[in-house]
Amino acid sequence: MRVGRLRGTLGSSDRPASALGFRRVLAVFGALVLLIGAIAAFALTDQMWLGILLGAGFVAACVNVYWVSRRLQHERPNR
Numbered sequence: 646m647r648v649g650r651l652r653g654t655l656g657s658s659d660r661p662a663s664a665l666g667f668r669r670v671l672a673v674f675g676a677l678v679l680l681i682g683a684i685a686a687f688a689l690t691d692q693m694w695l696g697i698l699l700g701a702g703f704v705a706a707c708v709n710v711y712w713v714s715r716r717l718q719h720e721r722p723n724r
Contacts, residue, residue, distance in 0.1 A: 663720060665713060665716055665717045665720060666717065668713050669710065669713045669714060669717060672706060672709045672710040672713050673710055675706050675709075676703060676706035676707055676709075676710055679699055679702045679703040679706050680703050682699045682702075683696055683699035683700040683702075683703050686699050
């Protein structure tokens with residue numbers, strides 16, 4: 646186990662960048678898929694529960710996008 650502070654700037658060989666940027670891309674993609682699914686469920690089926698379920702999933706995915714964006718902003722405050 647390493648003791649002490651990490652050296653180097655974020656993204657250098659001493660301190661590699663985290664995967665939060667890729668996680669934000671995946672979160673946005675998931676939110677778009679859930680939005681399209683919710684719209685299709687309301688428009689193409691008579692299953693109201695499916696549209697509500699996918700709509701709730703979309704809201705949760707938007708919260709996830711917000712959370713990941715805030716973490717990324719906290720990790721890289723100068724960008």
